[in-house]
Amino acid sequence: MLAIGALAIAVFVAKSQLPSFDELKSSPNGQMIRVHAADGTVIVSLGPSYGEWLPYDRIPRVMRDATIAVEDRRFRQHPGVDPIGIARSVEVRLEKGRWKQGGSTITQQITRTIFLNNQKKFGRKFREAILALAMELKFSKDQILELYLNKVYYGGGAYGIDAASRKFFGHGADHLSLSEAAVIAGLVKAPSNYSPTADAEAAVGRAGVVIGQMERNGFITADQAAQADPQALKLAPEPKQNSVRYFTDWALPQLDTLIDEQTAPLDVWTTLDLNMQRAADAAIRADAPEGTQGALVSLDRDGAVRAMVGGKDYVATNYNRAVTAVRQPGSAFKLFVYLAALEAGHKPEDRVVDEPVTIDGWSPRNDSRRNSGSVTLRTAFAYSLNTVAAKLGQEVGFQTVADMARRFGITTPVNTHPSMVLGTSEVRVIDMTSAFASVANKGVKVTPYAITKVMANGETIYTHEVDRSHVLVAPYVAAQMTDLLQTAVNTGTGRAAQIGRPVAGKTGTTSSSKDGWFLGFSSGITTGVWMGRDNSRPVAGLHGGTAPAKAWADYMKVAVANRPIEQFETQVTLPEWQLEPDEESYFGQPDDGVTGVDADGNPLPPPTAGAAPDGSEAVEIPMRREPGAPVPIQQPQQPDAPDAPDGAAPPPQQQQRLDQAWIDRVTGRGAGSAPRGDPRDPRNAPRAAPPRDRQDDRPYQ
Structure with missing residues (x-):
C-alpha cells in the first residue's frame, strides 16, 4: 500500500510539472550544425529535418493504424504502461538470455524522445514509466499519438512523419498510401537498418511485417493486405552529395571530445580548402582504374586537412577509405625501415650488397628476380x-622498425615478422600521410586535424592550437630521408609524380597488385593516395607508380599552384644507373620512350629478346655512363615500318638494334679499351634492370 501510494504521488507530481500540449509541440529535437570551409563557405548544414506539423485529424488513418499495429497494439487500452508487454519482454529475456524484445508503449517512447535518453538503465526506465502515466492523465490518446507521429525519429535526419514522407517519397504525409505508411511505421524500430535509401530490401521486408500486423489486428482486410505492394514504391531521388561528406563525416564526431555544448546551434569552422577538395575528387574519379576505389588525404605543414576523398562516389557508398579502411602499404612502408637505418647511423651513400637473402626461412626477391x-x-x-x-x-631489428612506425603515427597493429619490411601490416591512408608529413616537417610530429574553431550563439567556445613540440627524429635524419624520397621521384619508381617542382615521395604496391599507393610532399603540402578494390582482389596493371602517382600529380598541380616553389634542404643526388645532370631529369615529366623506362617510371626489362609492351621487340642495356658521354637511345623496333633502302638511314620511327659493338663504336670504347673487370667497361655493368616497386607475388613464408 505504501508503494502504491508513493507511486501515485510521484505520478501526480510529474503531471503537475509537465509542459502544456502546445509547449510540447514547439520543443526542438536535436542540434543544428553549420559546417564552414576554410574560406567561410557553408559546405553542409546538418541536424534535424522537420516537416509540417500535422494535427491528428490530418494524419492518414493508415499511418495511425500502422504505427499502433507495429509499435503498441494495446495503445487504446493501457494507462501508459503495458503490464502484458512488460511480462512478455521478461519472458523472452529468460528464454533468450538477453533483452531481445522491448515492452515500451507509444506513450513511453514519446516520453523518452522528449524528456529522457536511450540509456538502458533501471532508473531511466522507472522515470520513463512515471512520466508515461502522468502524460496519460494529462493528455488524451489522440494527443499523445499526434505528438508521437510528429516528433519521433525516422532516420536520415527526419523527425516526424511529414519529414520522413518528403525525404523518402517526395510528398507530404497527408497523402500516404498503405504501403508508404507501412514503410515509415517500420522505420522506428531501427531507422538505420530499415531505411529504404540504405537497404531497400530490408525496408520492404519490414513493411511486409507491418502490413501483416495490421491485418492480424483488424486494421485492414486480407484483400487490402494482398493488394499492398511495398516493392512497387518509387523513392524520391537522393540529393546529390559530393566528396565533402567524407570529410564532414570524419570531422564532426570529434565535436564530442572538443566541446560540451549539446543543444545550442553550432557554427563549425574547418580546414577544408574547396578548390583543393574539388581537385582531389576529380583526380580520384579520373585516374582510379575501372572497378576500383580510391582514397586521398592532403595535409598542410601544420596538419590541417585540406582535402579528403574516401571513395569515388559518396552517394553510392559512404564508406571512408581514407580514414577507416586498413590496407597493406607495400613498399611505402620502407619509409620506416630506412628511417630506422638512418637513425642507427647509416648514410644514403652507404653501400649494401643486393644479393639473395634468407631470414628465418623467408627469402624475399626483387621484382626483377635478379640482384x-x-x-x-x-x-x-x-x-x-x-x-x-x-x-x-x-x-x-624488426621491432625497431615497428616502433618507428608507431612513433610516426601508425595506429594499427604492426607485426614484427621479417616480411613486415615490405609492408605486410595493414595501415590507414591518413596515418601514412601523417607519417610522411612528419618527415617533411623536419622530424616534428604532424597530427591531422579538421576543426579550427567552434562558435555557439556568436561566441567562440573552441579554438584549435597546433602542437609543434613533439620531435620524432633528429632533423638530419629527416633531411636524409627526404634525400632518399627525392631520388625515388626523380629517377626511381615514382617518376610519374613529377610536377615541375621539387617533390619527395614513395610508391607502394602489394602482392598481385591488390593495392597501389603514392605518398609524397612538395611546397608544404603532403598527400597520400591509395587505390584498389574493397574486396582486395588483384587489379591488373596497378602499381604505385602508375594510377596513384598520376592522381597524386594531377591533384598536387592544383594544390600547390599558388604556393611558392620550395627547395628541400638536401641537395638532389641521383642514384647509380641514372647520371643525368640536367634539370629536366630532376623536375621534368618522364619521357619513357627515350630514357628506357616503362609507364611505372621504372627501367625496362633486362636484355633478352621478347615482346615489348606494344608487341615489338625491345632491348635494354643498363650501364653507368660518365657525365657528358653519349646516351644510347633505346626504342622498340616497329614491325610495320618499311625497310630502309640499302645505304640509306633508317626512318625516324625505326631504330637500329643495339648490340655491344654499336655501344663501343658510339662511345669510342673499342674492345680492349678498358681492362676486363673495369667498372667503366659497359660489358661489366650490372645486367639486371632496377626492379619495380612491387613485392614478391609468392605467399610470405
Missing part, C-alpha cells in the same frame, strides 16, 4: 630493392 650486387642505400631505395630492405630490417 645488382653492391649498391648505395640511395639506389636501393630509389628502385625499391626488397633484399636490401630485408637486410636493413634485420640489422636494426
Whole structure:
C-alpha cells in the first residue's frame, strides 16, 4: 500500500510539472550544425529535418493504424504502461538470455524522445514509466499519438512523419498510401537498418511485417493486405552529395571530445580548402582504374586537412577509405625501415650488397628476380630493392622498425615478422600521410586535424592550437630521408609524380597488385593516395607508380599552384644507373620512350629478346655512363615500318638494334679499351634492370 501510494504521488507530481500540449509541440529535437570551409563557405548544414506539423485529424488513418499495429497494439487500452508487454519482454529475456524484445508503449517512447535518453538503465526506465502515466492523465490518446507521429525519429535526419514522407517519397504525409505508411511505421524500430535509401530490401521486408500486423489486428482486410505492394514504391531521388561528406563525416564526431555544448546551434569552422577538395575528387574519379576505389588525404605543414576523398562516389557508398579502411602499404612502408637505418647511423651513400637473402626461412626477391650486387642505400631505395630492405630490417631489428612506425603515427597493429619490411601490416591512408608529413616537417610530429574553431550563439567556445613540440627524429635524419624520397621521384619508381617542382615521395604496391599507393610532399603540402578494390582482389596493371602517382600529380598541380616553389634542404643526388645532370631529369615529366623506362617510371626489362609492351621487340642495356658521354637511345623496333633502302638511314620511327659493338663504336670504347673487370667497361655493368616497386607475388613464408 505504501508503494502504491508513493507511486501515485510521484505520478501526480510529474503531471503537475509537465509542459502544456502546445509547449510540447514547439520543443526542438536535436542540434543544428553549420559546417564552414576554410574560406567561410557553408559546405553542409546538418541536424534535424522537420516537416509540417500535422494535427491528428490530418494524419492518414493508415499511418495511425500502422504505427499502433507495429509499435503498441494495446495503445487504446493501457494507462501508459503495458503490464502484458512488460511480462512478455521478461519472458523472452529468460528464454533468450538477453533483452531481445522491448515492452515500451507509444506513450513511453514519446516520453523518452522528449524528456529522457536511450540509456538502458533501471532508473531511466522507472522515470520513463512515471512520466508515461502522468502524460496519460494529462493528455488524451489522440494527443499523445499526434505528438508521437510528429516528433519521433525516422532516420536520415527526419523527425516526424511529414519529414520522413518528403525525404523518402517526395510528398507530404497527408497523402500516404498503405504501403508508404507501412514503410515509415517500420522505420522506428531501427531507422538505420530499415531505411529504404540504405537497404531497400530490408525496408520492404519490414513493411511486409507491418502490413501483416495490421491485418492480424483488424486494421485492414486480407484483400487490402494482398493488394499492398511495398516493392512497387518509387523513392524520391537522393540529393546529390559530393566528396565533402567524407570529410564532414570524419570531422564532426570529434565535436564530442572538443566541446560540451549539446543543444545550442553550432557554427563549425574547418580546414577544408574547396578548390583543393574539388581537385582531389576529380583526380580520384579520373585516374582510379575501372572497378576500383580510391582514397586521398592532403595535409598542410601544420596538419590541417585540406582535402579528403574516401571513395569515388559518396552517394553510392559512404564508406571512408581514407580514414577507416586498413590496407597493406607495400613498399611505402620502407619509409620506416630506412628511417630506422638512418637513425642507427647509416648514410644514403652507404653501400649494401643486393644479393639473395634468407631470414628465418623467408627469402624475399626483387621484382626483377635478379640482384645488382653492391649498391648505395640511395639506389636501393630509389628502385625499391626488397633484399636490401630485408637486410636493413634485420640489422636494426624488426621491432625497431615497428616502433618507428608507431612513433610516426601508425595506429594499427604492426607485426614484427621479417616480411613486415615490405609492408605486410595493414595501415590507414591518413596515418601514412601523417607519417610522411612528419618527415617533411623536419622530424616534428604532424597530427591531422579538421576543426579550427567552434562558435555557439556568436561566441567562440573552441579554438584549435597546433602542437609543434613533439620531435620524432633528429632533423638530419629527416633531411636524409627526404634525400632518399627525392631520388625515388626523380629517377626511381615514382617518376610519374613529377610536377615541375621539387617533390619527395614513395610508391607502394602489394602482392598481385591488390593495392597501389603514392605518398609524397612538395611546397608544404603532403598527400597520400591509395587505390584498389574493397574486396582486395588483384587489379591488373596497378602499381604505385602508375594510377596513384598520376592522381597524386594531377591533384598536387592544383594544390600547390599558388604556393611558392620550395627547395628541400638536401641537395638532389641521383642514384647509380641514372647520371643525368640536367634539370629536366630532376623536375621534368618522364619521357619513357627515350630514357628506357616503362609507364611505372621504372627501367625496362633486362636484355633478352621478347615482346615489348606494344608487341615489338625491345632491348635494354643498363650501364653507368660518365657525365657528358653519349646516351644510347633505346626504342622498340616497329614491325610495320618499311625497310630502309640499302645505304640509306633508317626512318625516324625505326631504330637500329643495339648490340655491344654499336655501344663501343658510339662511345669510342673499342674492345680492349678498358681492362676486363673495369667498372667503366659497359660489358661489366650490372645486367639486371632496377626492379619495380612491387613485392614478391609468392605467399610470405
